[in-house]
Amino acid sequence: MSQPPILHIPPRTIMTPGPVEAEPSVLKAMSSSILGQFDPGFTQIMNDTMVSLRKVLQTDNHWAFPVDGTSRAGIEAMLCSVIEEGDRVLIPCFGRFGYLLTEIAERSGAEVHLMACEWGKVFEPAQVIAEMERVKPKVVAMVHGDTSTGRMQPLKDIGQACRDLDMLLIVDAVATVGGTDVKTDEWNIDGLITGTQKCLSVPSGLAPLTYNDRIEQILNERKSIEKGLIPPGENKGGMSPQGGRSGGIGRRIRSNYLDLSQLQDYWSPARLNHHTEATSMIYGLYEGLRVILQEGLPARFDRHRLNEKALVAGLEAMGLSLFGDPASKLPTVTCVNIPANIHGDSVRAMLLEEFGIEIASSFGPLHGKIWRIGTMGYSCQKRNILLTLGAFEAVLLRHGAKLYVGSGVQAAMDVYEEAAKPNHEVTAK
Numbered sequence: 055m056s057q058p059p060i061l062h063i064p065p066r067t068i069m070t071p072g073p074v075e076a077e078p079s080v081l082k083a084m085s086s087s088i089l090g091q092f093d094p095g096f097t098q099i100m101n102d103t104m105v106s107l108r109k110v111l112q113t114d115n116h117w118a119f120p121v122d123g124t125s126r127a128g129i130e131a132m133l134c135s136v137i138e139e140g141d142r143v144l145i146p147c148f149g150r151f152g153y154l155l156t157e158i159a160e161r162s163g164a165e166v167h168l169m170a171c172e173w174g175k176v177f178e179p180a181q182v183i184a185e186m187e188r189v190k191p192k193v194v195a196m197v198h199g200d201t202s203t204g205r206m207q208p209l210k211d212i213g214q215a216c217r218d219l220d221m222l223l224i225v226d227a228v229a230t231v232g233g234t235d236v237k238t239d240e241w242n243i244d245g246l247i248t249g250t251q252k253c254l255s256v257p258s259g260l261a262p263l264t265y266n267d268r269i270e271q272i273l274n275e276r277k278s279i280e281k282g283l284i285p286p287g288e289n290k291g292g293m294s295p296q297g298g299r300s301g302g303i304g305r306r307i308r309s310n311y312l313d314l315s316q317l318q319d320y321w322s323p324a325r326l327n328h329h330t331e332a333t334s335m336i337y338g339l340y341e342g343l344r345v346i347l348q349e350g351l352p353a354r355f356d357r358h359r360l361n362e363k364a365l366v367a368g369l370e371a372m373g374l375s376l377f378g379d380p381a382s383k384l385p386t387v388t389c390v391n392i393p394a395n396i397h398g399d400s401v402r403a404m405l406l407e408e409f410g411i412e413i414a415s416s417f418g419p420l421h422g423k424i425w426r427i428g429t430m431g432y433s434c435q436k437r438n439i440l441l442t443l444g445a446f447e448a449v450l451l452r453h454g455a456k457l458y459v460g461s462g463v464q465a466a467m468d469v470y471e472e473a474a475k476p477n478h479e480v481t482a483k
């Protein structure tokens with residue numbers, strides 16, 4: 055019988071809005087030997103990961119830990135653990151991932167009130183606040199940076215209004231944490247979810263999240279413990295007002311795997327036996343967070359801003375135009391209008407085949423109309439920006455595009471040269 059060929063991974067420069075290239079030291083950490091999930095050596099790594107996560111998420115919340123699964127597992131864990139049948143949830147949506155919140159909230163039993171705005175724009179906070187006052191939801195769920203449109207929604211005023219009106223604010227910050235400022239506590243965000251494969255530069259597979267005591271209170275009220283884990287003599291049946299120990303139904307969280315009330319017990323000294331932890335992924339997250347804190351959040355955000363600036367300067371100097379309202383541009387994603395008579399997917403395929411560079415297409419109404427280029431995490435480097443601009447120009451010329459030849463890379467180099475001057479406020483990696 056023939057054997058499968060030896061695994062071959064082609065070399066790539068990944069400039070999509072995720073997944074992006076992993077930090078080399080993260081990949082090294084992930085190849086460390088396995089520890090049992092209750093080994094004190096491993097539980098110390100869990101505790102240290104929580105400490106780093108709080109710093110990266112800019113929160114004093116006690117609860118900050120990853121859920122196993124991709125970012126949407128974290129979103130689903132948060133929404134299904136908080137939302138009960140018939141709860142009103144307001145979702146201001148400005149792209150594909152707002153619709154994902156809608157889909158998950160509906161499946162969790164919510165009465166969803168959707169506000170939609172034109173793709174390429176975001177909401178005036180006052181618009182959202184007026185709708186909050188009208189709908190009176192229990193939860194406002196929003197995306198911070200929507201990678202499908204490359205837009206970022208300001209959250210500070212909405213967060214303050216949520217607190218004033220006693221509503222919960224739950225935020226998908228999958229595309230922003232680690233790449234641009236996300237001030238969980240200062241913006242009054244009650245529950246926040248991110249993902250590993252974007253600006254954290256860890257492979258896909260964990261969804262770090264955090265929540266405050268307002269959400270913890272709901273979890274404790276809905277808490278149940280699997281029957282097989284209840285010590286003898288404690289099986290009273292039904293739920294106690296403080297959170298059942300008994301596995302009764304009632305308000306019980308519908309998902310077992312994504313039940314935050316059980317997961318928080320696993321991430322507490324109680325170390326409740328829930329799932330078998332993906333220990334190698336936790337090593338990777340630990341190291342990814344360590345690298346971020348070593349670089350420092352302000353320096354990291356400056357690096358992202360500088361490389362974005364160089365990319366944008368290069369694309370515009372080439373003669374390409376950007377999609378969307380510049381005032382709400384997401385610093386970690388740049389959306390480029392595909393010029394008339396150019397086949398977007400053919401350009402992407404040639405970039406990948408000839409240069410090993412991956413950029414992204416888009417979804418729904420924007421498919422075939424824009425390319426999306428990510429500047430995230432480890433991929434967000436001067437070298438990658440210059441290579442991408444040079445290769446992009448070559449491929450576009452091959453497709454017959456009319457460009458200002460030679461201008462793109464030069465404009466980006468001007469940005470880096472300017473930034474390297476003494477007293478300039480941002481620096482390259």
Ligand SMILES: Cc1ncc(COP(=O)(O)O)c(C=O)c1O
Nearest residue numbers: 124125126151200201228229249
């Ligand atoms: C803003 C945003 N939210 C959620 C997701 C879903 O993440 P995942 O594919 O990791 O489940 C993505 C993925 O691209 C995203 O960009």
